[in-house]
Amino acid sequence: MKTFSKSVLFILSVLVNINPLLSFSSNAAAEEVLKLPSADFSQFQSQQLATFPQNRPMAQITNVSQLRDVEPTSWAYEALKSLVERYGCIVGYPDRTFRGLRALSRWEFAAGLNACINTLERLLQENMVIQKEDIDKLKRLAQEFETELAVLGTRIDNLENRVAFLEDHQFSTTVKLFGNAIFAIADVFSEDDSNQTVFQYRANLNFISSFTGRDVLSISMFAGNAPIARRDGLDVSTTFNLPGIEVPIPGTNRSIEFSSPEGTLSSQFAANTNNSLQILTIGYSFPVGDSLNIAVLSALAPFQLYTPPLNPYLNDNDSGRGAISVFGEYNPLYTLVGGGTGAILNYKIGNNLQLTAGYLADGLLVGNPSQGNGLFNGGYGALGQLTWNITNNFAIAGVYINDYAPAGRFGFNYNALGVTGTAVANTLAGQDILGAERLGFEQSPVITNGYGFQFNWQPSSRFSLSGWFSTFYPRLIGKGDGNILTYALTFAFPDLGKEGNLLGLVVGAEPYLTDFDGGNPIDFKVDVPWHLEAFYRYQITNSISVTPGLIWLLAPNQDNNNPDAVIGTIRTTFQF
Numbered sequence: 001m002k003t004f005s006k007s008v009l010f011i012l013s014v015l016v017n018i019n020p021l022l023s024f025s026s027n028a029a030a031e032e033v034l035k036l037p038s039a040d041f042s043q044f045q046s047q048q049l050a051t052f053p054q055n056r057p058m059a060q061i062t063n064v065s066q067l068r069d070v071e072p073t074s075w076a077y078e079a080l081k082s083l084v085e086r087y088g089c090i091v092g093y094p095d096r097t098f099r100g101l102r103a104l105s106r107w108e109f110a111a112g113l114n115a116c117i118n119t120l121e122r123l124l125q126e127n128m129v130i131q132k133e134d135i136d137k138l139k140r141l142a143q144e145f146e147t148e149l150a151v152l153g154t155r156i157d158n159l160e161n162r163v164a165f166l167e168d169h170q171f172s173t174t175v176k177l178f179g180n181a182i183f184a185i186a187d188v189f190s191e192d193d194s195n196q197t198v199f200q201y202r203a204n205l206n207f208i209s210s211f212t213g214r215d216v217l218s219i220s221m222f223a224g225n226a227p228i229a230r231r232d233g234l235d236v237s238t239t240f241n242l243p244g245i246e247v248p249i250p251g252t253n254r255s256i257e258f259s260s261p262e263g264t265l266s267s268q269f270a271a272n273t274n275n276s277l278q279i280l281t282i283g284y285s286f287p288v289g290d291s292l293n294i295a296v297l298s299a300l301a302p303f304q305l306y307t308p309p310l311n312p313y314l315n316d317n318d319s320g321r322g323a324i325s326v327f328g329e330y331n332p333l334y335t336l337v338g339g340g341t342g343a344i345l346n347y348k349i350g351n352n353l354q355l356t357a358g359y360l361a362d363g364l365l366v367g368n369p370s371q372g373n374g375l376f377n378g379g380y381g382a383l384g385q386l387t388w389n390i391t392n393n394f395a396i397a398g399v400y401i402n403d404y405a406p407a408g409r410f411g412f413n414y415n416a417l418g419v420t421g422t423a424v425a426n427t428l429a430g431q432d433i434l435g436a437e438r439l440g441f442e443q444s445p446v447i448t449n450g451y452g453f454q455f456n457w458q459p460s461s462r463f464s465l466s467g468w469f470s471t472f473y474p475r476l477i478g479k480g481d482g483n484i485l486t487y488a489l490t491f492a493f494p495d496l497g498k499e500g501n502l503l504g505l506v507v508g509a510e511p512y513l514t515d516f517d518g519g520n521p522i523d524f525k526v527d528v529p530w531h532l533e534a535f536y537r538y539q540i541t542n543s544i545s546v547t548p549g550l551i552w553l554l555a556p557n558q559d560n561n562n563p564d565a566v567i568g569t570i571r572t573t574f575q576f
Contacts, residue, residue: 070109076144079137080112086134089119110148113141177576179205182320184267184571190556191563200226202271204319215286222280224271261418261426262510262529263551263567264326269318269419270300280339281305291348300339300363304330307344307356308387310397310456311466313492314504320573321502323490324535324549326419328506331468332486333452335420336403337381338413341366344383356385362409372406379405393459399452399470407443410474412511421511422558424524425484448474464492472511480518486511488531500539507532512558525561530554547571 070077084090090112120130120138142149180203187197202224209217270280285295285306295306309315309330316322316329323329340360347355362379372378380403387397405411411418411426418426452470472484488508496503507530514526535549551567 083116087119089116106148110145110152113145175207175209177207179576180319181574182267184569186569188565188567190565202267218283220281221277222270223273223277225275226268226271260423260557261420262556263553264419265324266318266326267571269326293346295344298341302339303383304334307385310395310454311490313464313494314490323504324569325533325551327510327531328533331452331454331470332412332420332511333399333401333450333470335412339363352389354387358383379409394457396455401450403448405446407445410446422529424558425511425513444476444479446474446476448472466490482516483514484511485514502537504535525559527555527558527560529558543575545573
C-alpha cells in the first residue's frame with residue numbers, strides 16, 4: 001500500500017480509537033489499526049494514466065495561488081515544529097529547509113506533515129509510546145490540511161503509475177559496450193627457427209543488451225593482424241604462416257617444415273581477420289525458471305564461453321588478462337569443435353551441482369545448404385559436463401564430447417585455425433591446411449569420443465590450482481582408430497606484489513597422437529610434447545596491464561629429435 005494510503009489508515013485510527021481520558025498506548029493502537037479493513041485502491045489506480053492531466057506542468061497545482069502560506073507565528077507551524085523536534089520526522093530532508101525561520105507554502109507544509117505522519121506510524125509499529133498531546137496535534141493538523149494531503153497523495157500515486165507504465169512499455173533498450181585492445185611483441189627462439197619478431201594486435205568489441213533484465217544478448221566482434229592460414233596444402237616449400245612454431249614434417253629427412261599450433265598465443269586467438277572487423281559470436285541467453293539457463297548461439301561461438309572450464313585467473317575468455325597461450329587457458333577438449341552455431345543449456349541441480357549440455361554445428365559450414373553441411377548434416381560437436389562444487393573452494397567436473405568432422409576438418413582449432421596441439425595430432429584425417437598428405441593420413445571423415453576430467457582448488461584468495469586430463473578416441477571412418485592425450489596443471493598467484501597483479505604457471509602436454517592402428521605409411525614419434533609456461537601480469541591501472549611471458553616447448557611435434565623452442569612475448573592490454 002502506498003505512503004498516503006498508510007497515512008489515511010493512521011489518521012482514521014487516531015480519530016476512531018483515541019480516548020481523551022487515557023494516555024495513548026501504542027500496542028492498543030497497533031491492534032486497532034490491524035482491525036481496520038484495507039482500503040482497495042486498485043480500481044482508482046487503474047484509471048490514473050487516463051485521468052492524469054498530461055499537458056499540465058508538474059510544478060503547477062490548481063488553486064495554489066489562492067492558498068495562504070503558513071507563517072512561523074501560526075499555531076500549525078508551531079505544532080509541526082514541536083513534532084519535528086521531538087520525533088525527528090523531517091531531519092532527513094536533503095535540502096533541510098524546515099528550520100522555523102521562514103514561511104512555508106501550504107504544499108510544503110503538507111509534505112512536512114505527511115513525513116511526520118509516516119514517522120509516527122512507524123514508531124507505533126515499533127511499539128513506541130506517543131504522547132497524547134502529540135496525537136491531538138496531529139489529528140487537528142490532518143483535519144486542517146486534509147485537502148492538501150489528499151491532493152499530494154494523488155499526485156504521487158499518479159507519478160508512480162506513470163513511471164511504472166513507462167518501465168513496462170519502454171521503447172528503447174540500453175546497449176552496453178565492453179572491449180579490449182591487445183598489443184603483443186613476440187618471437188620464437190629455436191635452433192632451426194627462421195621466424196622474425198612480430199608486432200601483432202587484436203581488438204575485441206562486445207555489445208551487451210537485455211530486454212527483460214534477466215536475459216542477455218551479446219554480439220562479439222574481433223579484428224587483428226595474426227597470419228591467416230594458407231590452404232594450398234601441397235605447397236610446403238615455405239611455412240604455412242600459422243601461429244605456433246615451425247617443425248619438420250616426418251618422413252622428409254627434416255628438409256621440409258610446416259607450422260605446428262603448439263604454443264599459439266592467446267593474443268592470436270580469433271585475430272586472423274586480416275585487419276577487418278568481423279562478427280565472431282552472437283549469443284542470446286535467457287533463464288527458464290530458477291534452475292535452467294539456455295544460450296542460443298550463432299557464428300563461431302566456442303563451448304567454453306558458456307561452460308565452466310574451472311581454470312579461474314588463467315581463463316579470462318580471451319580478454320588479454322589470463323594465460324599467454326591458448327593451451328594455458330582451458331582444456332583443449334573445448335576447442336575440438338572449433339566454434340559453431342547451436343545451443344548450450346546449464347541446469348542447476350541443487351546448490352552444488354550443475355549440468356551443462358550443448359550442441360554446436362560447424363560454424364563455417366552451417367550456412368551451406370549443400371549435402372553434408374548445414375545445421376544437422378555436417379560437422380558438429382555435442383558436449384555434456386557435470387560440475388560439482390564440493391566446497392566453496394574446491395570443484396571438479398567430468399566432460400564428454402562427441403564430435404564429427406568432415407574430411408579435412410578435424411583438429412583442435414578455432415575458425416579453421418589450429419590453436420593447440422601438435423601438428424601430427426591436428427593433421428589426423430587429412431587436415432589439408434597442414435599438409436596431411438605429407439604425413440600419410442588420407443582424408444577421411446572422423447568421429448571422435450572425448451572424455452575429460454578437470455578440477456580447481458583455491459585454498460586462499462592468493463593461490464589457485466587447476467588441472468585437467470583428457471583422452472580422445474578418433475575413428476577415421478573406413479581407415480582406423482587413434483588415441484590423443486592432453487593434460488596440464490596450472491598455478492595462479494593473484495595480487496602478487498600488488499593488487500591486481502597475477503603470476504601464472506602452466507605445466508602440461510598439448511594434445512598429441514599416441515597411437516594409430518590404420519597402417520599409416522609414415523612413422524611418427526609419440527614423445528611427450530611438454531609445454532612449460534610462465535607469465536606475470538603487472539596492473540598499471542584498472543584498465544591497463546602489461547604481461548611479459550615465456551613458453552618453453554620440449555619435443556615439439558611430439559619428437560625429441562626436434563630442437564626445443566622458446567616463445568617470448570610482451571603483451572599490453574587496454575580494457576574499456
